[in-house]
């Protein structure tokens with residue numbers, strides 16, 4: 001990625017952080033600055049990082065670093081001196097070990113999996129610096145050798161098509177057209193995620209976003225605590241961000257991720273022709289609700305998983321997996337408190353979580369939903385005069 005695109009992405013990132021009503025906390029602002037490009041463009045792809053030896057050809061090192069960090073259950077400072085310009089230093093043994101591990105993981109994938117990225121740091125580490133080599137004694141089996149005749153047969157699973165259709169008849173989401181939304185946005189931190197005591201701690205001030213959305217198109221205006229209004233919009237094929245330096249256009253990179261930030265209702269869209277494949281892989285409980293899990297790959301090649309409530313067919317969670325150099329990085333949405341708006345059921349609470357601490361959790365609550373509004377093309381254009 002060229003320097004210019006990088007800096008635009010960086011800017012957009014900051015603006016999106018702003019658009020959820022946050023002034024970057026000190027530590028984060030500093031962290032965000034680390035991988036940003038130096039002002040003078042230089043020829044090679046990695047020159048803005050001083051000491052990248054194995055993760056070459058990287059577009060953006062930060063998601064990969066968060067992938068490592070979360071796989072080992074550590075903070076950046078486990079491997080780095082976390083100060084500006086010191087990330088390149090190799091003075092912590094864990095960083096050197098991690099570099100060896102990157103090579104080892106690559107080699108495993110080359111030799112055993114035909115070069116596919118199957119083994120990742122998390123395959124062994126699972127959130128710990130000390131992988132466990134000893135299997136647990138306890139199992140759920142009645143007989144550890146073979147199935148007993150009295151054991152219940154494995155459940156028969158519905159097909160993905162059936163689950164998609166059930167969601168449609170439960171929600172009528174296919175009827176959703178242009179809408180005007182008033183959204184309360186809270187940046188949050190999930191504590192004890194995946195356990196019965198999981199809870200979300202608010203981390204900063206709440207903001208109100210006014211959005212006009214229609215599928216992949218839309219605009220949002222968020223009043224920041226600084227008194228300024230942050231505006232972002234999508235024309236479908238490109239996204240604009242209104243900032244202090246005027247309008248920035250984004251035409252490359254992960255546009256879908258940005259579109260989901262502009263229109264959180266996009267997460268509910270399940271058009272058969274958006275998917276290259278979709279299969280039901282099993283059952284799992286999401287926050288205590290029994291669900292079927294669908295593994296899917298979008299037409300754009302992005303892998304995702306969807307969880308549908310067994311009881312009412314509603315979509316409980318949708319997770320998109322973004323490719324990093326070492327493994328897939330999740331972008332997860334939990335959908336709760338479904339309510340009917342003019343015959344269409346929408347989740348009032350949409351909780352987004354990421355590995356990246358910059359936006360670890362963003363909790364959105366729909367305060368107002370106006371359906372079937374009229375959007376003129378001009379409504380989607382960036383403001384002409386930007387302060």
Ligand code: HEC
Nearest residue numbers: 049050051052053054055065069076079087088095098099
């Ligand atoms: C488990 C160890 C580990 C953790 C945790 C880790 N990193 Fe790294 N980081 C590395 C290694 C190893 C490299 C060098 C990769 C290479 O040589 O290709 C690196 C390189 C970098 C670089 C490039 C430095 C340069 O100029 O050469 C930056 C920036 C960076 N990491 C930031 C971070 C941030 C931010 C975090 C926390 C989100 C983080 N890292 C967490 C191991 C780690």
Ligand code: HEC
Nearest residue numbers: 068094097098101102105119120121123124129130131326
């Ligand atoms: C095939 C399993 C496996 C994979 C894959 C793997 N590791 Fe490890 N890693 C281990 C084991 C086992 C240890 C502990 C070895 C020991 O005790 O000496 C370890 C230790 C480490 C340590 C030292 C931890 C400490 O004690 O300070 C780091 C850092 C590390 N791994 C990073 C990584 C990173 C980064 C990746 C992904 C690029 C990775 N590992 C992938 C098995 C793995």
